[in-house]
Amino acid sequence: MIDYSKKLTTAREVNPIDNLDYSIESDRGRILSAPAFRRLQKRTQVFALELNASIRTRLTHSLEVSQTARFIAKSILSKLQKEGLKTYGLEGLENAFVSTVEMTSLLHDIGNPPFGHFAEQTINKWIAENALPLFETFPATSEETKALKIMLAKDLCNYDGNAQAIRVITKLQRLNLSYTQIASVVKYTRGAYEDKPKKGEPFDYLMKKPGFYFSEKSAVEKIQSALHVKHGHRFPLTYIMEAADDISYLTADLEDSVEKGILSLDKVYELIKAECEKEGETYLLEVIQDRYDQAKKNEEPYQFNLFFTLVRAKLVTSLVFHVVDIYTQNHEAIYEGSFNSALLEYDTKSKYYKAIKILQTISTKHIYQNKDVQTLELQGYAIINGLLSVFKPLMNLTCKEFEALLSDEKIECFIAMRLIKRISSKQIVAYQNDVKALEGKDEESAMLLEFYYRTRLIIDYISGMTDDFALHEYRTLMAL
Structure with a gap:
């Protein structure tokens, strides 16, 4: 039975707002004032590092998407009105329906890296060639830790802007959006640690790309449970976005x-x-x-x-x-x-x-x-690849060395001591909170997960850059 009152709710992680319309307006305000949203103005849509302000960026594209989504949502409501909105549990929820779709559209590219989709492939290639060999050296003697190791390795090599959006919203920016608003951003329903279904298998379209990482698995599952969304299924308003x-x-x-x-x-x-x-x-x-x-x-x-x-x-x-x-x-x-x-x-x-x-x-x-567009992509590849390589010394540290580094203690790797100062404190806090939750884990699992979260930290920093800041950081660190 269709009942949108079970999907459009006031539930959120902390400080829920009882009035649904106020809750929706709160989400709108949080999204529009989020630094991650503002950064979209200097991220590539198609043409990187573009000086002509009339050329679309991720921000202007998202604004256009939000308007079209609003048009679709209002037209759906108008059509359903003929049978009565009460039939679908939508009576009195019209504003929530339209606004959620509109705000989801503003958020849909918030996890995209600088230089567009080409950068996603660049990150995954670099991780596979540089981070995984380090990860492979970690011991995994039990069947449980072997399975965990395989799963985390797969997750790390599946960076995707859609999955990163959920991480930005829940962990890096801590927007504390309503569960309804977050669920509507989950475009694909497969965890990055899960196998991609073959063509013809159930949900082969819905799960064709990663929609969230292992690091946000518990948060996504909690939201899905609260909103009655089954595993592999999508939140209905996401189709409109x-x-x-x-x-x-x-x-x-x-x-x-x-x-x-x-x-x-x-x-x-x-x-x-x-x-x-x-x-x-x-x-x-x-x-x-x-x-x-x-x-x-x-x-x-x-x-x-x-x-x-x-x-x-x-x-x-x-x-x-x-x-x-x-x-x-x-x-x-x-x-x-x-x-x-x-x-x-x-x-x-x-x-x-x-x-x-x-x-x-x-x-x-x-x-x-x-040729000119592909030249820009190649430049983006060089910048992202170069930045990841510059920050690799942080991955080479032991868990104890990295812990000492975050406590401002002196360690042998003088390069790492300087690199860590460049990373955002919000991203470091997200790492520390994830690691803190590892207390009580067996040693092998804890080591695997610590390295996983540390790698995520570096990806978070570089993928969160704007095009021009990534170029500036690359030139600075390469002494160009």
Whole structure:
């Protein structure tokens, strides 16, 4: 039975607020004033270290996603209103429904590292080649510690912005958001320590990427239990955020590529037209043809903006109503969290799905594979790789040496004594709290977990940087 009153609650870790609307507004305030949210303004969307302020960053992208998500949420409520919101336990919860979706969209990229998704691969490659060999030297004699060692090694090599977002919210920023708000950010339902399901297995889509780390496992399980979300299942409002994110990507990167001079308006039109004709797709072709003709009637400086404004308005509106239909037609599975697909990818025969695939193909071929864009990615790789290597001496220390280091005691590794001063005190406190919880553990497990949390600490520091700060830190430490 669908009853959103069990999902939209006031429960939170500490100091719960009895009034739901006040609780929702409290979440909104905490998110908008969070330093991690502000840092999104200087993180890559597609074009790294961009000086042109009109090019999208993670922050401006997140703002666009939040608006689209709000539109979807309000449209869903409007459609459900015909049967009566009371039927779904939504009466009086309209504000909570819309605001949670909107704020989730602002949070969805908060764990992304500098230099975009390429940095995720860089971090994982570096950890596999540098941290795991150190980790392998730790003893594990019992079956229990052997299993723990395998699980933690897998977790460390699965850095993902989605999983890091949960860590930022719960451990590094300690936003103390409501369980409802946190649960809605868990886009993928697999722990980074779990195996990825094979295609065709249950929840193969929902678990295709890591959604949280071992370090946040107990927190996520506690939230899921409180909100009646089963293992492997997703919180229902997360589907809306995901759809809004997918919709916002469609023309944004093409628009920015024209602003950057990679493509021109005429070239974008020609590419879309050619791809539509090749695929026999008429819906998108009609949309762009009408808007292109309309835009070309205007003066030259305004043609580009008018074309994308008109195309975006048409596509967003059409796709929002399409998403609303999918959501309401599959309401029970979505509410339960077992709906194993993105809303926009569910109906593969629809004209909207075909239009999306065409736009994605063009962006991949002509933007993401552009030489200048890939040059920026290679620079990001060098910076992230270089920073991790600089901080490796902290991983080479024994547990006792690192403990002494945090107590401001002198140790033999003079490099480590200077490196530790660069790491944020909030991140160090998160490490110390995790290690403090190891009291009573057997020695082998404690050693494994201490190294795991220490590695997380270094990843937290570097992945939490903005693009320009990472570049500055790299130049400083490399004496460039």
